[in-house]
Amino acid sequence: AAGVIQSPRHLIKEKRETATLKCYPIPRHDTVYWYQQGPGQDPQFLISFYEKMQSDKGSIPDRFSAQQFSDYHSELNMSSLELGDSALYFCASSPSRGLAGASGANVLTFGAGSRLTVL
């Protein structure tokens, strides 16, 4: 079965450059979450989208923006990159609340992550 797909898997950028990460959720999953995991750290919640609208926001820098498109895929745009942005960026999706119910919708399925290195 198709899982959550993230691209690219690895990305190397220079300081002050821009990066875009993409996430394709599992079919019929309408909620997407983004997490940032620095070396040796726990996954930090950045932002989530439900039905193409931002649903919750965490510790996402103002230099970052994200959106969810009509096909439910999501993109995380990062500008003016800093060395501290080097991390593993995870995307997760959860099923449609209409099909899974409120409780079933709370289970996250994660992608393999995109590793961003800023030089």
Next chain:
Amino acid sequence: AQRVTQPEKLLSVFKGAPVELKCNYSYSGSPELFWYVQYSRQRLQLLLRHISRESIKGFTADLNKGETSFHLKKPFAQEEDSAMYYCALQNTGGFKTIFGAGTRLFVKA
């Protein structure tokens, strides 16, 4: 504010020994608690959730609202249980799941 605390970064036990991974949380509402696991070179995946009240791979976790804890337990650890374990809390309404710092479990032969 939501917070999940896993006090142990590393837990090392012998095969066949009992294991308990601690998790404490703080949240003003009625949270949903999860344990996620990441095996070597694999994705983070759900292990179990408190509302299911089920045992997965021999692991159980009971939500103790009085102590605000959701400790993960297994009576007899196996080598294949070696992995990174994250306790997670989802807020009421469910669009934000926060994770603890994780505990690396190492089961020795």
